[in-house]
Ligand SMILES: NC(=O)c1ccc[n+]([C@@H]2O[C@H](COP(=O)([O-])OP(=O)(O)OC[C@H]3O[C@@H](n4cnc5c(N)ncnc54)[C@H](O)[C@@H]3O)[C@@H](O)[C@H]2O)c1
């Protein structure tokens with residue numbers, strides 16, 4: 001556990017079913033008046049009328065909106081730059097709003113700072129490289145996964161390097177977050193599974209991170225408790241508002257935990273799977289999770305045991321080893337219950353790719369450094385190999 005840590009978070013969080021309808025009124029919370037908003041969203045969100053409702057409410061307040069739909073899922077750095085150059089910059093918004101999954105939330109974060117800083121995104125890859133704060137940013141998640149709405153991170157894909165990379169800066173934190181679980185009721189099953197597992201992994205990796213601290217522990221534990229009790233229910237019964245509420249809060253807590261402590265080897269090994277084989281973020285993480293935790297087990301038995309007790313899957317007289325193993329078994333049960341793929345071959349990966357995957361993962365030093373056990377290239381390769389049965 002780290003003895004010195006720093007935690008900073010967003011300014012305003014508005015939460016509750018239907019809270020998106022208050023967005024226009026809540027603009028008063030921003031630190032300056034806004035008149036032109038770029039709204040970054042995904043076509044599927046537009047389909048159910050959500051975007052039209054928000055645009056109409058903003059118009060009533062004399063706020064002009066440009067709806068931007070061209071950010072791709074898990075965007076490349078070029079995609080973010082192109083959308084910025086062709087759509088955002090010419091519109092010159094004085095605030096950026098995003099309603100959607102982590103992909104568009106992350107792009108919106110970058111647009112907000114790109115409007116006030118002239119450097120290309122490539123110069124920001126890494127930590128604390130953005131000089132000026134951006135325009136006010138409002139984030140409304142529609143997946144319960146990334147926790148991006150409360151993290152200072154934005155992830156972009158670098159196709160040339162076949163990798164995904166984080167841009168981390170306090171200037172990426174939004175001023176206003178709206179958490180409305182009704183937006184997540186129609187999330188399809190595979191997206192519920194992959195994003196829900198991603199959220200749980202943020203919490204678990206923060207809990208076992210070398211940078212874990214009292215703030216991250218509190219959010220991580222509550223995140224795992226909420227997600228552990230509701231993930232399978234949200235998957236099987238998508239229209240359960242209580243389950244969706246718990247997932248949305250659990251994923252926000254996961255984002256707060258990772259802000260305070262950072263994710264580790266699961267995320268580091270997932271990035272090349274996204275960069276080289278386009279495996280979606282949550283799926284790549286979920287596939288790796290049980291194997292990375294088995295690798296870590298001897299270094300974190302006590303911590304995993306505490307998680308097992310919090311999830312109510314261990315008996316009070318279980319040894320730490322027995323409780324931790326029950327948690328690992330539960331993680332494997334989830335991957336089966338949520339129909340998470342188990343075989344990298346179905347994504348085109350073979351033994352021939354192991355060297356390149358491991359070399360790429362080894363570059364993700366920012367996250368590997370948080371892992372409770374160091375990983376050699378051979379360790380990384382043997383974890384990937386377990387996904388090639
Ligand atoms: N910033 C962070 O802290 C952070 C943390 C983890 C992951 N990420 C990044 O976030 C991205 C992944 O985000 P994600 O997992 O939320 O997925 P996503 O944004 O890529 O969305 C996945 C799919 O779900 C659809 N979708 C979104 N909301 C929906 C809804 N309510 N109903 C129906 N369909 C809906 C989207 O259109 C898309 O097709 C990756 O690029 C990942 O690297 C960022």
Ligand SMILES: [Fe+2]
Pocket residue numbers: 146198199202267281285
């Ligand atoms: Fe993640």
